[in-house]
Structures are given as structure tokens and as C-alpha cells.
Amino acid sequence: MTISIDPQKAKNEGLQPKGWLRYFSFSLDHKVIGIQYLVCGFLFYLIGGTLASAIRIELLSPMSDFMPRDVYNQVLTLHGTIMIFLWIVPVVNGAFGNYLIPFYVGARDMAFPRLNAVAFWLIPPSGLMLVASYFVEGAAQAGWTAYPPLSITTPQSGQIIWIMSVLLLGGSSIFGGINFIATIIKLRRPGLKLMQLPMYCWAMLGTSILVVLSTPVLAGTLILLSFDIIANTGFFNPVLGGNVVVYQHLFWFYSHPAVYIMVLPAFGLVSEILPVHSRKPLFGYTTMVFSIMGIVVLGLVVWAHHMFTSGTPPWMRLFFTIATAFIAVPTGIKFFNWVATLWGGKISINSAMLFSCGFIINFVFGGITGVALAQVPFDIHVHDTYFVVAHFHYIVYGGTVFIIFSSIYHWFPKVTGKLLNEKLGILHFIITFIGFNLCFAPQHWLGLNGMPRRVAEYDPQFQFVNQISSLGAFFMAISTLPFLINVFLSVRNGKNSGDNPWNALTPEWLTSSPPPVENWEGEAPLVEEPYGYGKEFSEQK
Amino acid sequence: MTTLDSSKEIQKNNSEVNEAHEDFRMFGLITFLIADGMTFAGFFAAYLTYKAVNPLPDGAIYELELPIPTLNTILLLVSSATFHKAGKALLKDKNSDSQKWLFLTALLGVVFLICQLFEYFHLPFGLTDNLFASTFYALTGFHGLHVTLGTLMILIIAWQSRENYGRVTSKNIFPLEAVELYWHFVDGIWVILFIILYLL
Numbered sequence: 001m002t003i004s005i006d007p008q009k010a011k012n013e014g015l016q017p018k019g020w021l022r023y024f025s026f027s028l029d030h031k032v033i034g035i036q037y038l039v040c041g042f043l044f045y046l047i048g049g050t051l052a053s054a055i056r057i058e059l060l061s062p063m064s065d066f067m068p069r070d071v072y073n074q075v076l077t078l079h080g081t082i083m084i085f086l087w088i089v090p091v092v093n094g095a096f097g098n099y100l101i102p103f104y105v106g107a108r109d110m111a112f113p114r115l116n117a118v119a120f121w122l123i124p125p126s127g128l129m130l131v132a133s134y135f136v137e138g139a140a141q142a143g144w145t146a147y148p149p150l151s152i153t154t155p156q157s158g159q160i161i162w163i164m165s166v167l168l169l170g171g172s173s174i175f176g177g178i179n180f181i182a183t184i185i186k187l188r189r190p191g192l193k194l195m196q197l198p199m200y201c202w203a204m205l206g207t208s209i210l211v212v213l214s215t216p217v218l219a220g221t222l223i224l225l226s227f228d229i230i231a232n233t234g235f236f237n238p239v240l241g242g243n244v245v246v247y248q249h250l251f252w253f254y255s256h257p258a259v260y261i262m263v264l265p266a267f268g269l270v271s272e273i274l275p276v277h278s279r280k281p282l283f284g285y286t287t288m289v290f291s292i293m294g295i296v297v298l299g300l301v302v303w304a305h306h307m308f309t310s311g312t313p314p315w316m317r318l319f320f321t322i323a324t325a326f327i328a329v330p331t332g333i334k335f336f337n338w339v340a341t342l343w344g345g346k347i348s349i350n351s352a353m354l355f356s357c358g359f360i361i362n363f364v365f366g367g368i369t370g371v372a373l374a375q376v377p378f379d380i381h382v383h384d385t386y387f388v389v390a391h392f393h394y395i396v397y398g399g400t401v402f403i404i405f406s407s408i409y410h411w412f413p414k415v416t417g418k419l420l421n422e423k424l425g426i427l428h429f430i431i432t433f434i435g436f437n438l439c440f441a442p443q444h445w446l447g448l449n450g451m452p453r454r455v456a457e458y459d460p461q462f463q464f465v466n467q468i469s470s471l472g473a474f475f476m477a478i479s480t481l482p483f484l485i486n487v488f489l490s491v492r493n494g495k496n497s498g499d500n501p502w503n504a505l506t507p508e509w510l511t512s513s514p515p516p517v518e519n520w521e522g523e524a525p526l527v528e529e530p531y532g533y534g535k536e537f538s539e540q541k
Numbered sequence: 542m543t544t545l546d547s548s549k550e551i552q553k554n555n556s557e558v559n560e561a562h563e564d565f566r567m568f569g570l571i572t573f574l575i576a577d578g579m580t581f582a583g584f585f586a587a588y589l590t591y592k593a594v595n596p597l598p599d600g601a602i603y604e605l606e607l608p609i610p611t612l613n614t615i616l617l618l619v620s621s622a623t624f625h626k627a628g629k630a631l632l633k634d635k636n637s638d639s640q641k642w643l644f645l646t647a648l649l650g651v652v653f654l655i656c657q658l659f660e661y662f663h664l665p666f667g668l669t670d671n672l673f674a675s676t677f678y679a680l681t682g683f684h685g686l687h688v689t690l691g692t693l694m695i696l697i698i699a700w701q702s703r704e705n706y707g708r709v710t711s712k713n714i715f716p717l718e719a720v721e722l723y724w725h726f727v728d729g730i731w732v733i734l735f736i737i738l739y740l741l
Contacts (some may be wrong), residue, residue, distance in 0.1 A: 112569055178572045186565040212576045217583035224587065224679060233668060233675040235587070243595050243674045246587050253583070 028113035033120050034099030041091035044127055048082035049477060051075050056473035059466045064456040072456035074134060075139035080144030085169045086127045088400055092265040094176055096407055097204050101180060103508035104198045106189025106524035111182035119175035126168035143454060147238035148247050152228050160231055163222045169216045179213030180204050189524050198506050199532045202289050203268025206296040210257040218254035239381035245310050252303035260299040262396055266403035267334055270356050273410050274338055276504040277353040278345030281531040284337040291330030298327045308376050309383045317376045324374035331367055353426030355406030359431050359500025362398025366391055387447025393440045413501045417513045418494030424486040428479055442469050506530045570719050574726045581730050585737055587674045595672055600666045603673040611658045611740050613653050617728045620649035624721050634711050636704045643699035648690035657685050684734055687727045694720045
């Protein structure tokens with residue numbers, strides 16, 4: 001059975017508001033929804049960043065003098081939750097996925113446009129609910145992991161709002177995942193083979209499989225947790241005969257794949273950006289595809305490496321250590337492929353390229369500490385210390401957030417038809433890169449020396465290093481300014497970019513910038529070689 | 542895939558063409574049901590882990606009677622068959638026959654729910670009595686919620702497939718097929734639940 005589409009009707013139905021107002025409407029256009037995701041996510045990034053600054057100000061001194069301890073707990077919980085569920089996951093999946101995937105598969109929209117709009121509009125209310133919980137009776141205090149019995153014994157209202165909000169965000173994420181899988185597998189333009197898709201499609205396919213398989217488990221777990229909190233059941237409450245470790249297993253069954261949900265799309269995006277700015281084909285396309293799928297499979301069976309200190313039996317430690325170490329193989333393949341893509345290329349040093357290179361450097365560092373953390377003897381030593389904080393910020397900020405910025409510099413001309421200012425962009429990169437490393441590199445040392453995470457007060461001997469870290473955080477906060485100024489100036493009177501400022505070959509650049517409502521005038525182009533840079537030259541020879 | 546064969550028809554003017562593509566709503570639904578099934582898988586995993594590692598305190602009551610759940614299993618399996626009959630009838634354009642089968646299916650769903658509630662009221666343990674009781678109510682309750690939603694959807698479909706209404710017909714049978722797949726899924730989950738919870 002087929003479904004027919006009347007473009008005129010589609011235009012009249014879903015896209016009524018014009019101009020900037022459409023970004024506040026229930027628009028069905030995937031490009032509008034992508035921008036909605038991005039801007040909404042960025043606003044929450046600013047909130048989460050403010051909270052991070054508050055944490056670093058508190059940690060300037062060993063005593064809790066900037067805010068009371070329970071407020072500190074609330075701030076760190078909100079910081080983690082906002083950054084993960086409202087900034088990184090929606091932006092790196094929802095924003096870029098919605099904007100780019102239909103172009104990459106040669107479609108006019110996503111497979112289920114209405115579901116797509118619903119998935120986005122779940123985010124602002126649940127995010128606002130989460131932020132507002134702080135002003136009611138205090139936000140949740142149990143960290144983004146909400147481990148019981150802590151989450152059962154801390155004040156209930158904040159924790160319940162937290163659960164509701166994460167459930168809604170999880171639903172949004174699942175709807176998005178279903179949409180991406182259907183779009184990539186079913187909505188491909190006739191003649192376009194799977195192995196001709198740009199790498200970001202593969203990354204999003206892998207990510208969406210993880211979303212669909214693991215997010216529902218988190219939802220079920222949080223429902224059980226809310227029963228424990230509201231109805232006084234004992235699923236995770238040892239006093240009532242429950243088992244806290246079961247919560248940890250179920251939670252990490254989602255939350256370890258969540259790491260890949262946050263970082264796999266970044267792998268895809270960097271694979272789009274590097275070939276364009278180094279004028280070379282992506283090195284090792286096939287190995288890249290297989291390593292993404294390898295990470296998807298392995299990513300589902302490594303969760304217990306977060307629980308080596310939770311009384312895990314030896315066979316479990318052995319299995320999960322080995323499985324985790326195996327993930328280094330596909331990840332390493334990808335890393336070498338990126339370096340090989342750059343190798344001998346005609347590299348343009350611009351903001352997008354700089355942020356991508358920053359990503360590679362930070363990510364390798366975070367990856368190495370990740371392999372170290374997978375080893376049981378080492379993990380038991382540094383578990384729940386600042387070493388872990390440093391490790392995952394190297395992955396999530398140094399990895400994914402760098403790529404988000406890189407992608408904004410790369411695709412800004414596509415969305416607006418204007419170029420971003422390169423000088424401000426390079427300034428943004430330099431401050432971010434220095435600030436980030438200044439903030440998080442010293443935390444490895446803090447962790448190795450035993451400073452516990454998630455505590456407002458610490459041993460005075462750590463004060464100097466903490467102050468260095470806070471200085472770095474200050475730079476990171478400042479770095480947002482040149483970026484914001486850049487965006488505002490460029491939107492108003494930036495240089496016109498033309499349709500394809502980077503001379504890129506991926507399909508989204510083969511239409512006008514900004515693109516028309518249904519993406520292509522006429523039929524979608526068939527791009528068999530999205531990375532065919534340098535081909536013409538060698539054929540001329 | 543039939544009409545958008547690009548190599549043959551080059552479509553130039555966007556607004557004049559009626560493009561068509563394959564119907565992948567069923568594909569999307571299956572993906573959603575896999576996700577939904579994972580929620581149940583999480584619950585089952587939790588239940589089995591509790592069973593293995595968390596012994597109940599002495600004197601805890603966790604006995605279940607078999608007659609009602611066995612009846613419930615039969616009810617749901619029969620309802621799967623009647624739903625299938627409804628689809629067959631609609632394909633032959635016998636709308637009123639299809640409606641009868643749908644109402645019968647919904648009735649079986651309602652009887653299932655009544656039996657379930659009857660069991661709840663006559664069980665010797667309550668939600669918070671012990672870990673087994675909590676898990677039992679969480680699992681069967683979550684499944685019962687699915688049955689309730691399914692029954693409501695069946696009634697909607699039955700209403701929409703009435704003669705000369707045109708919403709659900711032999712030409713547009715997707716709504717019925719979607720609810721049918723969902724219903725079979727809920728039945729399948731019940732069978733697993735029945736085996737794990739009552740028989741093991």
C-alpha cells in the first residue's frame with residue numbers, strides 16, 4: 001500500500017505561520033523542528049552552565065559558604081539532568097538529526113512529521129517543570145542518577161517532579177528514535193543504497209536503536225522508583241526488603257547506552273565536517289559503519305562497569321571489564337579513520353575545523369581515562385571521585401559539546417544563508433579549549449588524590465587545584481559571549497554565504513541555502529558518493 | 542515504492558506532482574512495540590532478579606491461585622482470534638460483521654479486566670505487603686493498563702468501521718491492523734507474564 005502526498009496540501013496544513021513566528025508553532029517542517037530543538041537546547045545549556053558556574057564558585061573554598069549543602073545538592077542534580085536530557089541528547093540527536101537526516105536520505109521530511117513535532121513539544125514543558133521544581137519545595141537532590149535509598153529519603157516533591165520530567169523527556173527521545181529509524185530505513189530516495197549514506201545517518205541509526213531498546217527500561221525503572229516514593233513499596237528500599245542494586249542495574253542499562261546516545265551522533269557529525277574542510281574522502285567508510293554498529297552492540301552489554309563497587313560478583317567484574325575494553329577497538333578505529341582523513345588533506349583552519357580537531361584531542365584523552373576506569377582495581381580506587389567527573393566531562397563536553405559548536409559553525413550558512421564571523425569563531429574556540437582543559441585536567445589529579453565528587457566541602461589541601469579548575473570554568477562561561485555575539489551579528493548582517501560556501505558534496509548543500517520548504521526544487525538529487533573529494537582531479541589525470 | 546521510480550519519471554515541478562511513498566506506519570508501530578516490550582523486559586528482569594537474590598521474610602504470603610489467571614489467558618487468546626476474524630470480515634467489506642467481532646473482542650477485554658480486578662480484591666496480600674506483592678501488582682497493573690488502552694482503541698475502531706462512514710474500510714484498514722497488532726502484542730506479553738509470574 002502506498003500513501004500519496006499532495007505537496008500543496010502539506011504546505012497549507014503544517015506550515016502556516018511565516019517568518020520567525022513559525023519557530024513558536026506546531027510546525028511539521030523538519031527544518032523548523034530542528035532549529036526549535038537547537039535553540040531550546042541552547043537556552044537550557046545556558047541555565048545548566050549557570051548552575052555549573054555556581055558549583056565552581058562554591059568549590060573555590062573548602063567550606064560550603066556560597067550556598068547551603070542541600071542547595072548544592074539540588075544545583076548539581078539540576079546541572080547534570082539539564083545538561084544531559086535537555087541540552088546534549090535533544091541537540092545532538094533532535095536538532096541536527098531532524099535538520100540533516102531528511103536531506104541525507106533524499107526526502108522532503110521525516111517519516112512521521114506529526115510525531116516529530118510532538119516529540120519536540122514534550123521538551124519545553126518538562127524542562128520548565130524541572131527548573132521550576134527548585135522554586136517549589138526544592139529540586140531533587142539525588143544527582144542525575146537518582147540512586148535509592150538517597151532518592152527515597154530526600155524531600156519527595158522535587159524527586160517526583162524530576163521523575164515526571166525525565167519520563168516525558170524519555171518519551172520524547174523514544175518518539176524521535178522511532179522516527180529516525182523509519183526515516184533512514186524506509187524513506188530513502190529510490191536508488192540510494194545504505195552504504196552510500198553519509199556517516200551521520202549511520203550514527204543516528206545506531207543511536208536510535210539504542211534509544212528504542214534502552215530508554216523504555218529507564219522509564220520502567222523510574223515508575224518503580226516513584227512507587228517507592230509515593231506508595232511506600234519496597235522495590236529499591238532495603239528496609240522493606242528491596243534491593244538497591246537492582247535499581248543500579250536497570251538504571252545503567254539505559255544510562256550507559258545513553259553515553260553512546262550522546263556521543264555516537266557526534267562521531268557522525270565530525271565525520272561529515274572533517275572531509276569537507278580537508279578536501280579528502282572520509283577514510284575507511286566501511287570500517288566506520290561497522291565500528292558504529294559494533295559500539296551499538298557492545299554498548300548494550302557493558303553497563304555494570306559503573307557498579308564495580310556495588311558488590312558485583314567476580315565473574316560479573318571480569319565480563320564487564322573485558323566487554324568495556326573491547327569498546328576501545330571500534331572507537332580506536334574511528335579515531336584513526338579521522339586522523340587518516342586529515343592526513344595529507346588540504347586543511348582549512350576555520351572555526352568548524354578547529355572545534356573538530358579539539359574534539360579529537362579531548363575525546364582521545366577522555367577515551368584513555370575511560371579504558372583505565374574499566375579496570376576493576378583502578379576503578380575501585382577512583383570510584384566516585386573527581387577522576388570520574390573529569391573523565392565524563394572530557395567525553396561529554398570535550399567530545400560532544402565541541403562537536404555541537406563545530407556543527408553550528410559548519411551548518412550555520414545552510415540554515416541562514418549567512419556566514420559566521422571567523423575571527424570571533426576562532427576566539428570562541430581558543431577560550432573554550434583553554435578553559436575546558438584548565439577546568440577538567442586538574443580534576444584528574446584531584447580524583448587520584450581522593451577528592452570525592454558531589455560534595456560541597458573538601459579537604460583544604462585541594463583548594464589551590466580547585467581554584468585553578470574554577471578559573472577554567474570561568475573561561476568556559478566567558479567563551480559563550482563571543483559565540484552569542486557572533487550569532488546575533490551574523491544573523492543580522494553577516495556575509496552572504498551563497499548556497500554552498502564550503503564546496504561540500506553531501507546532499508544538504510545541493511539545494512539553496514536556506515533550503516526551500518520541501519527541501520528540493522524538483523526531485524531530490526542522488527548522491528552516490530557523499531565524500532568524493534578530489535575525485536575529479538584524479539580522473540582528469 | 543511504486544510511483545516514485547525516479548529513473549523513469551523525472552519530476553520537475555514540485556507543486557504539480559503527487560508523490561507517493563510506501564506506507565511505513567506499521568514499521569513505526571513495530572518499532573514502538575519493541576520499545577514497549579523493553580519496558581516489560583525491564584520489569585521481568587527485576588522480578589526474576591528479586592526471585593533469585595531477595596528471599597522473602599518468614600511468613601510472607603505469596604501464594605497465587607491458578608483458576609482466574611488461566612481463565613484470563615484463555616480469554617485473551619480467544620480475543621486474539623476474534624480480532625483476526627474482524628479483520629478478515631472487513632477485508633471482505635462486511636462492515637457489520639467486522640463490527641460484531643470487534644465488539645466481542647472488546648467484551649472479552651472487559652471481562653479480562655473484571656476478572657483481574659476480582660483477583661486483586663481477593664488476593665491475601667496488598668501492594669506494600671512484601672517485595673513479591675509489589676512486583677506482582679506493578680507487573681499485572683502495567684499490563685492491565687495496556688489492556689484498558691487496547692479495549693478503548695478497539696471500541697473506537699469498531700465505531701469508525703460502521704457502514705457508510707468511511708474512516709476504517711477495506712481500503713483503509715491500517716487503523717484496524719495497527720490495533721490488532723497491538724492487541725496481539727498485549728496478549729503475547731500476558732502469556733509470558735502468566736508463565737513467569739504464576740507458573741514459575
